[in-house]
Amino acid sequence: MKVGIVGLPNAGKSSLFTALTGVQAEAANYPFTTIEPNLAIVPVADRRLDAVADTLGASKVVPDTIAFHDIAGLVAGAHRGEGLGNQFLAHIRETDAIVHVVRVHRDAGVVHPEGRVDPLADIETIETELIYADLEQAERRRERVERAAKSGERRAVAELRWLDELIAALSAGRPARAVPPPSEALDAITLLGPLTAKPVLFVANVEEGSDEVPPAIVEHAEAQGARVVAVPARLEAELAELPEPEAAALRAELGVGESGLEAVVRGAFGLLELVAFFTAAQDKPAQSWHLRRGLSVWHAAGLIHSDIQRGFVRAEVIPWDQLVAAGGYGAARERGVLRLEGRGYPVADGDVVTVRFTP
Ligand SMILES: Nc1nc2c(ncn2[C@@H]2O[C@H](COP(=O)(O)OP(=O)(O)O)[C@@H](O)[C@H]2O)c(=O)[nH]1
Numbered sequence: 151m152k153v154g155i156v157g158l159p160n161a162g163k164s165s166l167f168t169a170l171t172g173v174q175a176e177a178a179n180y181p182f183t184t185i186e187p188n189l190a191i192v193p194v195a196d197r198r199l200d201a202v203a204d205t206l207g208a209s210k211v212v213p214d215t216i217a218f219h220d221i222a223g224l225v226a227g228a229h230r231g232e233g234l235g236n237q238f239l240a241h242i243r244e245t246d247a248i249v250h251v252v253r254v255h256r257d258a259g260v261v262h263p264e265g266r267v268d269p270l271a272d273i274e275t276i277e278t279e280l281i282y283a284d285l286e287q288a289e290r291r292r293e294r295v296e297r298a299a300k301s302g303e304r305r306a307v308a309e310l311r312w313l314d315e316l317i318a319a320l321s322a323g324r325p326a327r328a329v330p331p332p333s334e335a336l337d338a339i340t341l342l343g344p345l346t347a348k349p350v351l352f353v354a355n356v357e358e359g360s361d362e363v364p365p366a367i368v369e370h371a372e373a374q375g376a377r378v379v380a381v382p383a384r385l386e387a388e389l390a391e392l393p394e395p396e397a398a399a400l401r402a403e404l405g406v407g408e409s410g411l412e413a414v415v416r417g418a419f420g421l422l423e424l425v426a427f428f429t430a431a432q433d434k435p436a437q438s439w440h441l442r443r444g445l446s447v448w449h450a451a452g453l454i455h456s457d458i459q460r461g462f463v464r465a466e467v468i469p470w471d472q473l474v475a476a477g478g479y480g481a482a483r484e485r486g487v488l489r490l491e492g493r494g495y496p497v498a499d500g501d502v503v504t505v506r507f508t509p
């Protein structure tokens with residue numbers, strides 16, 4: 151899963167990114183590879199996985215990760231190519247979800263691109279750029295679909311009608327997520343990939359020692375079903391660069407918990423409707439994975455390995471807490487709580503899954 155960090159210049163994107171890189175560094179004993187300097191691969195800690203690993207005597211714990219991409223350069227006019235805008239918009243298109251950083255702190259030493267600190271206006275500037283970008287994309291797509299629709303093809307006719315609705319909504323300043331596609335052309339939204347259909351988490355970059363979010367931001371977020379997390383980004387970035395004992399001491403002294411940053415990771419993860427499942431065995435790595443809610447154990451097998459999916463026979467499934475309570479697979483089987491499931495079984499949050507397959 152990949153999350154794009156967006157916001158105006160100087161909003162605090164890179165500071166938040168550096169802070170997240172610190173979370174990455176804390177997990178230095180996990181085999182992560184840093185791919186690009188503006189990509190942070192952050193593990194998603196899960197107590198349930200730790201408990202399962204302990205119960206089974208796993209060789210190590212391998213949590214699933216989330217990738218944060220620091221996407222610089224969104225300014226007013228980006229959709230017209232202002233400030234390399236189109237390039238940055240293309241980066242956003244590749245992400246599953248958006249973290250929108252908005253400056254709340256009023257430190258006069260930090261220049262604001264518009265010369266004033268007005269968080270709600272800043273949010274609207276960014277949202278307007280995303281809407282314009284979607285509008286252009288939708289209009290281009292419409293030209294192509296219109297030709298197909300002239301032949302009377304049902305799917306194309308349905309998509310064209312949807313595109314007209316979408317274009318009207320975007321023109322009125324509403325996001326694409328407000329206009330779901332019709333059942334005859336459900337894939338139309340995937341084909342178009344509108345930026346304003348992606349789920350958003352707002353990060354309010356607050357004054358150090360204050361986690362108060364202006365009510366206007368909270369209201370704005372709630373109106374679109376989004377959440378807001380308060381993070382003092384510069385302080386978190388500085389803490390991330392200190393060695394762990396010093397950082398912990400300073401945290402205690404300043405009275406800042408880790409909650410802000412953790413909330414960003416959890417919140418970003420929570421944006422997509424995902425369930426966590428685990429694979430684990432004695433002397434093997436205990437691993438967490440995430441799957442869209444409603445997908446089956448056969449899809450889960452594909453996530454683990456394509457060979458395992460190809461040779462899928464059945465899966466042994468048990469909720470993580472029942473496995474921990476039983477003390478192991480053998481005891482769970484005797485208690486009758488280890489179930490056999492076929493390929494259509496929808497994975498539940500917290501399932502421990504062992505796929506039986508023919509190689
Ligand atoms: N006082 C204060 N300054 C901050 C905070 N977050 C970021 N800054 C400063 O604002 C400037 C721009 O931050 P940066 O993270 O590079 O913003 P970006 O352009 O969105 O990537 C830097 O000088 C940061 O040190 C904050 O929470 N409080």
Ligand SMILES: [Mg+2]
Pocket residue numbers: 163164165222
């Ligand atoms: Mg930056």
